[in-house]
Amino acid sequence: MAFKEKSFSACTSVLVGKKASIDGSIMIARNEDAKTAWPKHFKVYPHVEHNNKQLFISPDNGFSMELPQTSGRYTATPEWTNEYGIFAEDGFNEYGVAMSATESAYANERVLGVDPLISTGIGEEAMITVTLPYIHSAREGVKYLGQIVEEKGASESNGILFADQSEAWYMEIATGHHWVAQRIPDDSYAVVANQLAIQEIDFTDKNNFLHSTGIVDFVSINKLNPATDSFNFRKIFGTQDLSDEIYSTPRVWYGQKYLNPEIIQGPMSEELPFIRKANRLISREDVEFILGSHFQGTEYDPIGQGLTDLKHKFRPISLAKTQESHILQIRPSLPTEIAGIQWLAMGVTAQSLFVPFYATINDTPESYKKGEATYSADSAYWKYKLLGILVDSNYLEFGPKLKAMQKEVRIELNRRVHEIDKLLQEDINLTPENKVEFITKKSNENAFYAIKKVEELTAQLITEATAFSPLDFKTDANL
Structure with a gap:
């Protein structure tokens, strides 16, 4: 004891x-x-x-x-x-x-x-x-x-x-x-x-x-x-x-x-x-x-x-x-197979994105199954952490850009969930097995979309951060 x-x-x-x-x-x-x-x-x-x-x-x-x-x-x-x-x-x-x-x-x-x-x-x-x-x-x-x-x-x-x-x-x-x-x-x-x-x-x-x-x-x-x-x-x-x-x-x-x-x-x-x-x-x-x-x-x-x-x-x-x-x-109002959604944000919540994965998926994206103690570019966890680290380095400058991207992605992911719900309820020809495959495919597409937006903003911030070096020097054009 x-x-x-x-x-x-x-x-x-x-x-x-x-x-x-x-x-x-x-x-x-x-x-x-x-x-x-x-x-x-x-x-x-x-x-x-x-x-x-x-x-x-x-x-x-x-x-x-x-x-x-x-x-x-x-x-x-x-x-x-x-x-x-x-x-x-x-x-x-x-x-x-x-x-x-x-x-x-x-x-x-x-x-x-x-x-x-x-x-x-x-x-x-x-x-x-x-x-x-x-x-x-x-x-x-x-x-x-x-x-x-x-x-x-x-x-x-x-x-x-x-x-x-x-x-x-x-x-x-x-x-x-x-x-x-x-x-x-x-x-x-x-x-x-x-x-x-x-x-x-x-x-x-x-x-x-x-x-x-x-x-x-x-x-x-x-x-x-x-x-x-x-x-x-x-x-x-x-x-x-x-x-x-x-x-x-x-x-x-x-x-x-x-x-x-x-x-x-x-x-x-x-x-x-x-x-x-x-x-x-x-x-x-x-x-x-x-x-x-x-x-x-x-x-x-x-x-x-x-x-x-x-x-x-x-x-x-x-x-x-x-x-x-x-x-x-x-969502108790929906059929059991589509009622549950696991909204998952990797890394620091304030600097991440909640991605919707339906509860009945049978697999996750490869990048979500990767990542060790040292940074690697193929890991979903590390992709989100890298963006947060860049924002931390210049919060006043980069914070608003992060918030704008988060808002854009939230709107799009909400739209996608409504669309997926509608398709799953309207298509009566989907077999249970096909439904699971469809749900997995759409959930993983949500993750790919969010990571793409993260990578785009990461590239933008890396580029802009080059101007913040303490070794920068403004040259007088008349010299």
């Missing part, structure tokens, strides 16, 4: 219920943040029928478990190397279930002293791999992973996002064996940033809350609840310290400020609610903005006009350590 020290390499998540969104979509989304140069790949893992049960052994910490013989097809964004673990992170399975894992969180010393984290328990790197291929609904996903935690233990405190065509769930693993999960109300949203976020638990409401076996007795017997008349998971299991107020709560504050500007709250408040109802219907573009945000319009924007101390006081949502960002969108 081991207690993992608090680290500040982490993520930001957004969840949106179907009645809270502008088009009836359910959305679960997250920035995956770890290192400034650590490529992600995008893959499709095929449906497999094994003759025997398979044994999974984590290359990270030795966590192991038997897996079912039937493994459903699923998409994922694994690391370029599995030396430190797989970290498959996010995707859809063939049953229409979306999963994103994980939002790193931290439990307090009081609860960890009673139920410590397990060094060989399940951690972030294994969660998608051992869960997503085997679940048929979001609710089943929570129960399936919860059982693993109770039987095998957890090596980390984490938040996990699940969704299907009916509902979205947010699950939090706090200690070695205890967890809770809350269904996101259809008319609400949540923004989460590296804290245990779930608050009041209604143990009588089985439709909207799930939890580990014996959690009430665990808290009662060990006298862990600071309240006498409620069960607030965040207050019992979570942390409330200065690092939270600098690193975590400001991101939740900004997401809520964007969707509820009429509500006055402080960025360092420890009382920000987990669930909110926005003052308008939420679009996918709103979620994109939040994931790519860095306190725009406030004195805390690191590339804004505020005082130096304030510009770097809080950790922004989008930052250089983002490896990829995803929005897993499910």
Whole structure:
């Protein structure tokens, strides 16, 4: 057993219920943040029928478990190397279930002293791999992973996002064996940033809350609840310290400020609610903005006009350590085979493009399966990172050009999604196999188009950057 020290390499998540969104979509989304140069790949893992049960052994910490013989097809964004673990992170399975894992969180010393984290328990790197291929609904996903935690233990405190065509769930693993999960109300949203976020638990409401076996007795017997008349998971299991107020709560504050500007709250408040109802219907573009945000319009924007101390006081949502960002969108009004879209942005969210890949694809572009620790021009991850590095070098000059390109591409990709949806619903002669091929072809074309625009802007910025050399000299024409 081991207690993992608090680290500040982490993520930001957004969840949106179907009645809270502008088009009836359910959305679960997250920035995956770890290192400034650590490529992600995008893959499709095929449906497999094994003759025997398979044994999974984590290359990270030795966590192991038997897996079912039937493994459903699923998409994922694994690391370029599995030396430190797989970290498959996010995707859809063939049953229409979306999963994103994980939002790193931290439990307090009081609860960890009673139920410590397990060094060989399940951690972030294994969660998608051992869960997503085997679940048929979001609710089943929570129960399936919860059982693993109770039987095998957890090596980390984490938040996990699940969704299907009916509902979205947010699950939090706090200690070695205890967890809770809350269904996101259809008319609400949540923004989460590296804290245990779930608050009041209604143990009588089985439709909207799930939890580990014996959690009430665990808290009662060990006298862990600071309240006498409620069960607030965040207050019992979570942390409330200065690092939270600098690193975590400001991101939740900004997401809520964007969707509820009429509500006055402080960025360092420890009382920000987990669930909110926005003052308008939420679009996918709103979620994109939040994931790519860095306190725009406030004195805390690191590339804004505020005082130096304030510009770097809080950790922004989008930052250089983002490896990829995803929005897993499910449109309940559409047929299952075209309902899910995995919007994927490689590299730094604020400087990237969300490309739509339909959930039923059977392959991804070659450039999305390439890229190692050192830059290579054939990798989608590195193509997006290169553009961001160029923009960083002359942000005032190049930033507006990036924004103009992002707007142009967003419009075109939205148009393409509408066109693909229409074609798939109108062509009744497409066989299931032909549909998958068509969806894969069109999704990959979306990626090729976005990369082409990235390469065009990259070439333009490289050319223009030649004029910014400190070795340049303006010659007097009369000399």
